[in-house]
Amino acid sequence: MIHLKKIRAAKPADLPQVIEIDALITGLRKPAYWAGILRRYGGRRPRHFFLVAETEEAVQGYIVGEVRDWEFGSPPCGWVFGIGVRPHARLGAVATRMLEEICERFRRAGVDKVRTLLARDNALVLAFFRSQGMMAAPFIALERDL
Amino acid sequence: MKLQQNTMIALYSALEFAADPERQISAAEIAAKYRVSPHHLAKVLRRLGRSGLLHAARGVGGGYRFAGNPKRITLMDVIELFEEVGARPAGRGARREEERALEQILAEIDETAKATFRSITLDTMIKLLARRRS
Numbered sequence: 115m116i117h118l119k120k121i122r123a124a125k126p127a128d129l130p131q132v133i134e135i136d137a138l139i140t141g142l143r144k145p146a147y148w149a150g151i152l153r154r155y156g157g158r159r160p161r162h163f164f165l166v167a168e169t170e171e172a173v174q175g176y177i178v179g180e181v182r183d184w185e186f187g188s189p190p191c192g193w194v195f196g197i198g199v200r201p202h203a204r205l206g207a208v209a210t211r212m213l214e215e216i217c218e219r220f221r222r223a224g225v226d227k228v229r230t231l232l233a234r235d236n237a238l239v240l241a242f243f244r245s246q247g248m249m250a251a252p253f254i255a256l257e258r259d260l
Numbered sequence: 261m262k263l264q265q266n267t268m269i270a271l272y273s274a275l276e277f278a279a280d281p282e283r284q285i286s287a288a289e290i291a292a293k294y295r296v297s298p299h300h301l302a303k304v305l306r307r308l309g310r311s312g313l314l315h316a317a318r319g320v321g322g323g324y325r326f327a328g329n330p331k332r333i334t335l336m337d338v339i340e341l342f343e344e345v346g347a348r349p350a351g352r353g354a355r356r357e358e359e360r361a362l363e364q365i366l367a368e369i370d371e372t373a374k375a376t377f378r379s380i381t382l383d384t385m386i387k388l389l390a391r392r393r394s
Binding site for chain 2: 234235237240241243244245247250
């Protein structure tokens with residue numbers, strides 16, 4: 115278990131660490147993407163959440179989500195569309211704490227369901243969300259080449 | 261993906277052992293609980309033992325104990341010991357376009373099933389069972 119100081123809204127000063135964590139996981143640095151996420155989800159908006167989990171030393175993880183109304187025909191619900199934890203901080207309950215926090219904020223925003231969408235081969239993150247009690251949603255993701 | 265009876269027995273057994281890793285459980289106890297043939301179950305448990313998931317306990321009563329990490333072992337890890345789960349040959353052998361198209365859909369269903377089994381650990385299943393019972 116990692117001793118977290120706080121889970122709080124992300125600030126501009128957190129971006130380099132968030133970009134670093136994402137790059138450690140995905141192998142890609144995406145500064146423009148994360149600057150856009152901070153613009154749209156940072157701060158204290160009531161339905162948009164970009165949170166970071168920090169210890170005394172550093173940011174250990176991030177989670178991004180929002181409440182969306184009637185997407186895909188679904189009544190308003192919380193969507194988590196980004197989560198990452200420093201590899202060396204895994205198995206320290208960081209992601210669990212961040213998910214609990216964003217779910218609490220979704221509840222306060224008036225919704226009672228949380229959803230996410232993942233690549234089928236992302237076994238690690240799929241297993242995490244499963245371990246948190248998430249089950250298959252009544253949706254099927256589709257795509258085609260353009 | 262349709263699971264064979266042996267695979268289902270292996271999954272029940274793995275969950276039974278993983279729920280209490282310190283406990284030594286006899287084959288007879290599991291056979292009675294899930295109403296399966298002890299002979300059938302013995303073969304399944306030997307296979308789980310050879311894979312390293314179970315320790316065979318010697319001495320009075322015999323039986324097995326869990327030897328893995330329930331937070332790391334997925335349902336697919338158990339299933340793969342008993343089923344051929346390689347990629348479905350996409351339309352190979354199918355001569356008509358209709359057959360190939362249907363094979364593609366069946367492969368899609370298989371991939372979703374496999375991803376689901378890969379994403380669920382024994383620990384997650386045990387928690388799911390606890391929630392269902394409460």
